Amino acid sequence: MKSPTFFYKWSVRDRSYTCVNLGERSVYTICTAIRQKLQQASVLAITPANTSTVDRAKSESAKDIWTTFETRYGGDDAGRKKYVVVNGFNFQMIDEKPIMDQIHKYENLVADVLSEGMKMCEILQANVLLEKFTPTWCEYRNHLKHEKKDLTLQELIGHMRTEETNRLKDKETSLSSLYVKAILLNLLDLKTGFTKTKEKNPKE
Structure with a gap:
């Protein structure tokens, strides 16, 4: 036929x-x-x-x-697998975007790798993400690397979420302190200017 x-x-x-x-x-x-x-x-x-x-x-x-x-x-498309792997290796975190948004993107990349039948244990997933940290997170990355227990990806994400929350709080506190200092300096300048004016015009 x-x-x-x-x-x-x-x-x-x-x-x-x-x-x-x-x-x-x-x-x-x-x-x-x-x-x-x-x-x-x-x-x-x-x-x-x-x-x-x-x-x-x-x-x-x-x-x-x-x-x-x-x-x-x-x-079964070899080209698709290569595309997924390259995307995973090219992933890099940046300071300009929210950390959790970037983590979500990384999770999607990992899911793509696994869906193509390629094996990637949770410890490896976590260690790859560690290497994608920005320079501002290097100190925290080194701290995690010295942990005795190997972290899974979800455990690492939990640590990062906590660290990000603490950093945002510290940033808010720092900004508040700077704001208060600026107000105090302005008040001091006003007081100094008022005192000098009074010294020049004692009769007033």
Whole structure:
């Protein structure tokens, strides 16, 4: 029996693309080739000939259609794994963003790694995050490294949350102290100016 012919059409930024695939064996190759197009595609229509493999194309989104093909033809993509690993290694914390927001991003990166079937124990997850600390957190990182017990990722996050809270409190206290000092200095300047004026005009 002759293999069915599939016609793929998708549009990206007002440009149309058409791909013809003869037989099911090369369907996954075609899908892999257009995977990068899916996120940018505004319209994706898949029209199978002599089969009802994806007859729901008109009613489903591009993501749903891709899930259908990935389930049918397999989803083991070496390129995806490399992308996930590179993202994880490139992650770096910065002082300009809230610590907890960055930790949440790191947790998502770890989840991506694990979802690709790559093993990464909790101790390793925590140690990788330790190495991503900013210079302002170096002293705290060194303190944690000297702990006798190895921390899991969730334990490390708990410590960081507490440390961040304490730092914010210290910052608020410091700002309040500076504000009070500024007020006292202004009052002192006013008093000094008033005294000098009075000395110049003793009759007043």
